[in-house]
Amino acid sequence: MNPRRLKNVLRAEIDTLRREGVFDGDLHQKLIANYPADRWDFSSLGRWFLFFGAIAVAAGLTILGTRIFELTLQNLAIALGVATGTCFLGASTLARRGLVMTSRSIELLGAFGIIGLTFTLGIIYSSGSSNWPMLLLIDLLVLLPLAYVRRNALLLVLCVIVFFTWFGGVTGYPTRPSGIAFPV
């Protein structure tokens, strides 16, 4: 049984339960909405395109930003702060319009902005300790509550990646005095 057929079976079962009066019309509509059986699975297509699009845009902007703009660290921190704020505000607007997956992807972009901002501030206020993994731990402390507050699974996945990068940084990667990791 392919997933589309399975969704049709589930929808039929939900319809039956509705007819038998097990639940009301509102709950019926909510449950049916979880199993769309249209000709194309636009939800899944949208989710994957948005996820990869957000990652590609974040990586591209990072590369372009370092080559085109010659910002001071302070200006970079301000630019990242503004961009991050804009991402989260834009995501809230999109969520209100019912575009949940798009808003979550934009929040993922904002989360990348937070990580960039933390590292920029870390460089500005560096004490010379070279303890760069601590910045990831700080990111985790910000991103983990944010993932639950915004109910965003993409942020939760990012938290897992940040956690394991922090763990690897603390336990595995020796660093030069400049703080840049290098393989041994």
Place this chain on the structure above:
Amino acid sequence: MWFLTIPYGNRLAVLAFSAAGVAQLILGGRFHGGRFTGFGIVFLSINIYTRLFESFWDEASKGTFLVASGAVALTAGYLFEKRARTLRLEGRS
């Protein structure tokens, strides 16, 4: 990752591999296989990045490539979600 690189410029194999990725996306969308769609877009992305690495690495701007491809993917994703929402609302009414 570079096991996907096709040696000696075998364009037919590249075309077949790309077509397989696109077909996987289409089949995943048609039969509601979310994981199938996911694997399709992962392999298509790796394939496109491999082609960039093979043919245009020195000439192309990586930043522009990533921003452009990401913007296309974001726009496509936005349109897909908008369509899904429209269908959902039509189903309710």
